[in-house]
Amino acid sequence: xxxxxxxxxxxxxxxxxxxxxxxxxxxxxxxxxxxxxxxxxxxxxxxxxxxxxxxxxxxxxxxxxxxxxxxxxxxxxxxxxxxxxxxxxxxxxxxxxxxxxxxxxxxxxxxxxxxxxxxxxxxxxxxxxxxxxxxxxxxxxxxxxxxxxxxxxxxxxxxxxxxxxxxxxxxxxxxxxxxxxxxxxxxxxxxxxxxxxxxxxxxxxxxxxxxxxxxxxxxxxxxxxxxxxxxxxxxxxxxxxxxxxxxxxxxxxxxxxxxxxxxxxxxxxxxxxxxxxxxxxxxxxxxxxxxxxxxxxxxxxxxxxxxxxxxxxxxxxx
Amino acid sequence: xxxxxxxxxxxxxxxxxxxxxxxxxxxxxxxxxxxxxxxxxxxxxxxxxxxxxxxxxxxxxxxxxxxxxxxxxxxxxxxxxxxxxxxxxxxxxxxxxxxxxxxxxxxxxxxxxxxxxxxxxxxxxxxxxxxxxxxxxxxxxxxxxxxxxxxxxxxxxxxxxxxxxxxxxxxxxxxxxxxxxxxxxxxxxxxxxxxxxxxxxxxxxxxxxxxxxxxxxxxxxxxxxxxx
Numbered sequence: 001x002x003x004x005x006x007x008x009x010x011x012x013x014x015x016x017x018x019x020x021x022x023x024x025x026x027x028x029x030x031x032x033x034x035x036x037x038x039x040x041x042x043x044x045x046x047x048x049x050x051x052x053x054x055x056x057x058x059x060x061x062x063x064x065x066x067x068x069x070x071x072x073x074x075x076x077x078x079x080x081x082x083x084x085x086x087x088x089x090x091x092x093x094x095x096x097x098x099x100x101x102x103x104x105x106x107x108x109x110x111x112x113x114x115x116x117x118x119x120x121x122x123x124x125x126x127x128x129x130x131x132x133x134x135x136x137x138x139x140x141x142x143x144x145x146x147x148x149x150x151x152x153x154x155x156x157x158x159x160x161x162x163x164x165x166x167x168x169x170x171x172x173x174x175x176x177x178x179x180x181x182x183x184x185x186x187x188x189x190x191x192x193x194x195x196x197x198x199x200x201x202x203x204x205x206x207x208x209x210x211x212x213x214x215x216x217x218x219x220x221x222x223x224x225x226x227x228x229x230x231x232x233x234x235x236x237x238x239x240x241x242x243x244x245x246x247x248x249x250x251x252x253x254x255x256x257x258x259x260x261x262x263x264x265x266x267x268x269x270x271x272x273x274x275x276x277x278x279x280x281x282x283x284x285x286x287x288x289x290x291x292x293x294x295x296x297x298x299x300x301x302x303x304x305x306x307x308x309x310x311x312x313x314x315x316x317x318x
Numbered sequence: 319x320x321x322x323x324x325x326x327x328x329x330x331x332x333x334x335x336x337x338x339x340x341x342x343x344x345x346x347x348x349x350x351x352x353x354x355x356x357x358x359x360x361x362x363x364x365x366x367x368x369x370x371x372x373x374x375x376x377x378x379x380x381x382x383x384x385x386x387x388x389x390x391x392x393x394x395x396x397x398x399x400x401x402x403x404x405x406x407x408x409x410x411x412x413x414x415x416x417x418x419x420x421x422x423x424x425x426x427x428x429x430x431x432x433x434x435x436x437x438x439x440x441x442x443x444x445x446x447x448x449x450x451x452x453x454x455x456x457x458x459x460x461x462x463x464x465x466x467x468x469x470x471x472x473x474x475x476x477x478x479x480x481x482x483x484x485x486x487x488x489x490x491x492x493x494x495x496x497x498x499x500x501x502x503x504x505x506x507x508x509x510x511x512x513x514x515x516x517x518x519x520x521x522x523x524x525x526x527x528x529x530x531x532x533x534x535x536x537x538x539x540x541x542x543x544x545x546x
Contacts, residue, residue, distance in 0.1 A: 102485075106487075114498065118505075136489045139488060139489045139492055139494070139495075140486075140487050140488040140489040140490075141485060141488070144485070
């Protein structure tokens with residue numbers, strides 16, 4: 001800085017690369033938000049204005065808190081890259097539609113502060129930011145985070161609670177087609193399976209989403225579910241049931257693929273996805289929480305530095 | 319070094335566990351409430367002062383090669399006595415602290431002060447050092463316990479702080495809450511030290527890239543430059 005002030009500037013050249021592909025952080029984030037819109041619309045159809053209220057409040061809080069953090073850290077504001085909006089949107093998708101306002105506000109604030117800004121902002125977070133907020137909320141306020149307890153005026157049923165408390169017979173009564181189009185009670189956006197798959201397909205077609213992590217995540221869930229199903233089909237549900245319930249699709253396509261907290265190489269990405277997928281089913285079977293996806297992804301995130309040690313061989317190395 | 323200085327360094331300059339990051343097991347485990355933290359701190363004061371005094375008394379007759387074993391034996395006898403005293407006079411506290419009372423034996427602060435201070439210094443100095451460190455540890459644990467109790471249960475020393483509409487932030491009294499709280503306090507301590515050295519006109523402590531950007535060591539170095 002001091003040199004720039006004293007030395008006369010002759011000619012300024014921007015840092016390489018000079019040929020830019022046109023992809024920016026802001027652009028990618030906007031595409032992601034666009035890809036999540038179908039699920040938001042489906043959430044509005046199923047839950048009405050309360051769902052919109054949660055989404056709006058969560059995004060607004062995330063943006064405001066990030067702006068405040070940037071101010072406190074004496075940095076140029078980073079809210080215009082839309083990552084805060086995306087974080088708020090993901091968090092809203094993991095909350096029940098009737099969540100009280102303070103739950104949404106605390107969750108969004110914690111996601112941004114503890115999940116992202118304490119580690120230096122976008123690119124520094126070791127864990128997927130919205131999941132940090134979700135984990136702290138669900139450890140603290142179990143009742144308010146439980147869709148079955150919060151969303152009362154509905155005919156939908158929560159397939160995972162049915163499985164947990166009423167056994168596999170109750171779970172098998174639910175039609176898989178209904179689950180696929182999102183006719184299940186749960187977090188407001190995470191259960192819109194079809195809409196999320198449409199969004200993920202859009203991102204894949206734009207080249208913004210690589211399929212290694214989503215496919216290996218789903219394969220991990222399917223294989224682990226299959227192992228339990230083959231062990232005893234009268235106790236454990238079919239693997240397809242696992243794939244279509246809870247936040248498996250949201251986790252596989254959007255949360256596990258968070259660029260900062262997932263590994264970068266192909267083999268590592270496959271291992272990462274399989275770890276998270278298998279952990280999901282293990283937590284569902286043995287854990288005290290009905291859905292294990294967020295914890296499974298956080299668990300896999302912790303192993304990302306290990307997975308990143310799997311590197312391709314440099315050219316010419318033995 | 320005067321005796322006052324030895325006493326006061328444990329209260330702020332080297333306060334465990336926020337500056338001297340030792341004894342983390344009880345810090346994380348028994349600070350669910352302020353009174354638990356205070357009870358734990360009281361037990362540590364008792365053991366720390368007496369172990370420092372005894373070790374300082376016998377420091378010249380302990381053979382160098384077996385000194386750690388001797389320190390542990392001395393600390394263990396004191397811990398057993400504090401455990402029995404607690405069972406006799408403070409049974410509810412003993413029950414809520416549980417296994418962490420016997421675990422004071424392996425508390426790093428006890429062994430650390432014995433090795434680093436009491437084994438090299440006369441009795442009165444060692445007693446002052448132990449008392450200062452013990453009181454600092456108690457203050458830290460009470461502070462952390464109060465913080466976690468206020469948000470986690472909505473209470474302070476067992477009496478309600480917020481109105482009935484308050485929904486307890488249970489995360490704070492779970493195990494991860496202890497880690498997050500301690501981390502935030504350590505960050506605040508480092509921030510404060512950097513701010514102080516800036517105000518005193520010292521060079522800003524450098525970031526140690528190998529330690530994840532922590533500046534704690536550099537803070538100590540820049541202070542030594544001034545003192546030396």
